[in-house]
Amino acid sequence: MQIQVNTDHNIDGGEKLAAYVTSELASSLSRFEQWLTRVEVHLTVDAAGRVEDKRCVIEARPAGAQSVAVTHHAGTVDDAYTGAAQKMAKVLDTKYSRAHDHKGGDTIRHMEPVDDSN
Numbered sequence: 001m002q003i004q005v006n007t008d009h010n011i012d013g014g015e016k017l018a019a020y021v022t023s024e025l026a027s028s029l030s031r032f033e034q035w036l037t038r039v040e041v042h043l044t045v046d047a048a049g050r051v052e053d054k055r056c057v058i059e060a061r062p063a064g065a066q067s068v069a070v071t072h073h074a075g076t077v078d079d080a081y082t083g084a085a086q087k088m089a090k091v092l093d094t095k096y097s098r099a100h101d102h103k104g105g106d107t108i109r110h111m112e113p114v115d116d117s118n
Contacts, residue, residue, distance in 0.1 A: 001026070002038045010045040011054075011077060017043075021081055025058075028085055033094045035062045041084075043077055056080035058088045068095065 005018040005026055013020075029039065042057040054077050059069040068091055072083030080092055 001029070001033045001036045003039065005041045007041070008044045011043050013077070017077070024081075025085060028089055029060075029092065032060075032096055035065075035092075035096050037061050037063045041081070043081065045086070046073070055082040056084040058084045060088060060092060067077070 003022045005021050005108045007013070007017065009018070021043075025039060025041065030034065040059045040061075042055075042059075044055050044057075046053045048057055051072075053091055054075065055071060055073050056077070057069060057071045059067050061067045068088075070084050070087040070091060072080050072087060074080040
């Protein structure tokens with residue numbers, strides 16, 4: 001899984017911020033690594049003059065499927081990233097983990113028949 005971090009010219013941090021985001025995201029999305037080819041993170045400052053003017057957009061690109069994107073606005077870059085990462089984990093959990101783990105067990109169709117002859 002390749003992780004790419006993009007920031008606009010208004011975001012401070014540079015390489016240190018990119019390294020932090022890359023390591024944290026790789027850790028939090030590691031269970032989805034087999035499905036994802038690339039994850040892009042976009043950190044920007046909205047010029048609307050709002051209190052929550054920092055924005056983080058995370059776009060995950062699964063192999064052979066349509067990409068999934070989430071957005072989170074916050075007062076700080078760290079809060080914006082954390083909120084977006086949590087949203088992405090929840091979206092991917094719904095899309096992949098639950099789809100491949102049906103209530104944690106086998107269905108009745110795969111169980112051995114019970115012998116009631118006694």
